[in-house]
């Protein structure tokens with residue numbers, strides 16, 4: 001085989017992959033190995049590939065991704081806790097020609113923001129919702145969320161979630177799929193290369209739906225919170241596969257073409 | 258048969274040492290360094306020349322610090 005030096009290989013014509021310019025150069029504020037970073041990049045790559053950077057308005061939540069506007073190199077508005085779908089509704093109705101999406105954690109979307117989430121989905125607002133489900137309130141120290149699994153330990157359920165006293169976990173994505181306003185509802189993950197590729201396809205489909213004014217597309221990403229779960233990043237990804245995926249199975253839940 | 262040669266460049270100062278890229282590589286190209294970067298993380302580094310430029314490592318890196326090159330060798 002012909003030999004090639006690293007310098008010859010590292011030329012622009014051989015470039016296969018580099019971080020998209022739609023992410024700023026600010027170091028992400030996330031813990032090492034946190035899926036938020038990968039999810040951010042996937043959304044920005046899709047906007048980049050669709051060439052809609054200057055036509056897109058993102059709504060940042062409260063939670064670890066509260067600073068998403070620092071990292072996503074697009075127009076953004078940060079919303080009060082849980083209110084992102086309401087803010088997105090207003091932005092989209094005032095600027096119907098823009099692409100509008102929310103980016104929200106499970107505490108934001110499925111606890112304090114349940115009403116805003118369900119009504120925006122039921123109204124069928126022509127927006128995209130990106131939902132990062134790590135089963136916990138990451139930012140505030142790993143408290144139990146509506147999405148916390150039965151038996152799962154958190155700082156407010158140190159002996160594990162007891163369904164009899166703490167209630168059942170909420171599968172809000174399945175619930176949303178029942179609503180006539182949603183056109184596309186899917187659940188994905190970002191811990192392996194294959195999952196990253198699938199999630200990117202799902203996010204692309206969601207924004208293509210918005211382009212065609214089809215209604216609301218909802219992409220859940222089951223993700224890790226290694227700090228909150230008190231594991232290393234690799235352990236947390238394994239724990240997620242073993243424990244989160246059986247309860248939150250991956251795949252499309254509703255596809256109306 | 259045409260063979261593919263790949264290479265990656267890791268921005269070690271931005272690497273957070275999470276190791277998520279390590280199991281993503283089909284050819285065990287990446288391992289964690291014994292040295293630390295300015296933030297105190299044991300950063301990722303390449304340990305062999307088996308890279309095929311598949312970009313698996315780069316697309317799972319939460320911090321987007323890996324750049325990938327690939328060339329088809331005749």
Ligand SMILES: Cc1ncc(C[n+]2csc(CCOP(=O)(O)OP(=O)(O)O)c2C)c(N)n1
Pocket residue numbers: 062063064065081104105106107108109112132134136137138139140145225
């Ligand atoms: C009105 C209001 N109530 C409570 C809080 C405190 N708070 C900040 S982030 C957060 C939970 C975030 O969890 P999640 O949405 O799951 O996001 P993650 O940090 O896990 O990504 C809470 C309760 C707040 N900022 N505002």
Ligand code: SF4
Pocket residue numbers: 029030031034035036064134138139224225226227228
């Ligand atoms: S606390 Fe959890 S969700 Fe927040 S950045 Fe750290 S790992 Fe990610």
Ligand code: SF4
Pocket residue numbers: 263264265281282283284285286287307308309310311312313314315325
């Ligand atoms: S590009 Fe593929 S082969 Fe090369 S280091 Fe990354 S994962 Fe390994």
Ligand code: SF4
Pocket residue numbers: 033267271272273274275276277278279300301317318319320321322323
């Ligand atoms: S996935 Fe990225 S941040 Fe994590 S160790 Fe590998 S190169 Fe570093």
